[in-house]
Amino acid sequence: MISGLGVALPPSAVQDELWDGFFAQHYAGGRRGLARRIFANSGVVTRQAAVSPLKEDVSGWSTERRMRRYQEEAVPLGGAAVARALADAGLAASELGLFAVCSCTGYATPGLDILLARDLDMSPNVQRLFVGHMGCYAALPGLGTASDFVVARGRPALLLCAELTSLHMQPADTGPPDVQQIVSHALFSDAAAAVVLTPETSGRPGYVVREVAAVTDSTTAGHMTWEVTDLGFRMGLSPEVPSVLSVHVRALVEDLLGRNGLTIGEVDGWAVHPGGPKILDVVQERLGLDDQALAPSRGVLSAYGNCSSPTVLLALDALRREARPPRRVVMLAFGPGLTLYGTLLESSPAAA
Numbered sequence: 379m380i381s382g383l384g385v386a387l388p389p390s391a392v393q394d395e396l397w398d399g400f401f402a403q404h405y406a407g408g409r410r411g412l413a414r415r416i417f418a419n420s421g422v423v424t425r426q427a428a429v430s431p432l433k434e435d436v437s438g439w440s441t442e443r444r445m446r447r448y449q450e451e452a453v454p455l456g457g458a459a460v461a462r463a464l465a466d467a468g469l470a471a472s473e474l475g476l477f478a479v480c481s482c483t484g485y486a487t488p489g490l491d492i493l494l495a496r497d498l499d500m501s502p503n504v505q506r507l508f509v510g511h512m513g514c515y516a517a518l519p520g521l522g523t524a525s526d527f528v529v530a531r532g533r534p535a536l537l538l539c540a541e542l543t544s545l546h547m548q549p550a551d552t553g554p555p556d557v558q559q560i561v562s563h564a565l566f567s568d569a570a571a572a573v574v575l576t577p578e579t580s581g582r583p584g585y586v587v588r589e590v591a592a593v594t595d596s597t598t599a600g601h602m603t604w605e606v607t608d609l610g611f612r613m614g615l616s617p618e619v620p621s622v623l624s625v626h627v628r629a630l631v632e633d634l635l636g637r638n639g640l641t642i643g644e645v646d647g648w649a650v651h652p653g654g655p656k657i658l659d660v661v662q663e664r665l666g667l668d669d670q671a672l673a674p675s676r677g678v679l680s681a682y683g684n685c686s687s688p689t690v691l692l693a694l695d696a697l698r699r700e701a702r703p704p705r706r707v708v709m710l711a712f713g714p715g716l717t718l719y720g721t722l723l724e725s726s727p728a729a730a
Contacts, residue, residue, distance in 0.1 A: 384572045401413060448542055452570075453493050455542075478535065480540075482511045586724050601716050646705055
């Protein structure tokens with residue numbers, strides 16, 4: 379059961395200011411007009427960066443330099459999210475039985491799981507799990523694994539998703555414009571979000587994790603990639619991604635709900651990873667949802683951009699903060715594979 383959630387964000391910037399202050403020069407010449415249209419249609423109004431292009435141009439940095447900076451920025455950011463989630467759940471770090479971390483934007487050993495367990499005084503016996511390179515959907519398999527631990531062991535767990543996409547700014551192209559890179563630079567952002575899971579018998583209010591479902595269409599594996607290069611990690615993002623999602627998303631959701639005797643109409647909360655406006659449009663159309671159902675997810679895209687793995691947790695946090703939080707929530711996230719993940723949450727009796 380999710381009994382606590384905490385978010386930590388680096389400094390924010392207005393999308394138009396990012397364009398005027400950096401990207402208009404980054405995409406000079408014939409690429410500028412195309413890039414400007416992509417930025418304007420991204421659905422992003424503000425987003426945050428631990429390493430802001432308005433202050434530092436990292437596009438020429440080596441991967442080694444980027445990874446060193448990742449450790450400097452991700453540790454305090456992730457620590458803040460974890461501390462807020464623990465406070466929200468009324469739990470001490472020393473009570474955790476499992477600490478799981480999802481991150482695909484930086485690697486080092488010792489990593490966030492070890493450093494934060496040390497800095498936040500977790501037990502030396504805490505079990506740890508690090509999930510890397512699953513990308514934007516990583517929060518949901520992470521949530522499923524942490525929930526399984528809680529049910530099997532009867533001990534609390536914590537999941538942290540922390541991403542610093544700003545560290546992977548790519549150099550400006552000298553040849554024809556690379557639309558995939560422009561789209562990535564227009565959408566992606568930085569954030570950390572953490573959730574605490576406790577046994578359902580704890581009496582705390584929260585959302586019970588009822589079911590997790592997934593489908594991977596490996597015939598489209600090349601549609602979304604995250605390639606390690608000498609100049610950071612390079613995103614590949616095919617314009618065909620929404621079309622692939624349109625084929626699979628309804629069947630995934632109906633399978634997820636059907637195993638619990640539910641239909642789409644009985645779900646009153648939707649936390650959908652806002653990979654971009656077209657992603658949300660496809661989900662809305664294929665599931666037959668009204669504008670209000672996707673408003674929290676669109677609001678996350680507008681206010682925070684696409685933060686990779688933490689983003690679906692930001693959408694869940696938006697639902698939790700509504701005047702009347704939903705009783706049943708379906709979380710949806712998408713990423714490399716091409717993979718779709720869904721999770722069904724239901725408010726606990728204590729929350730009701």
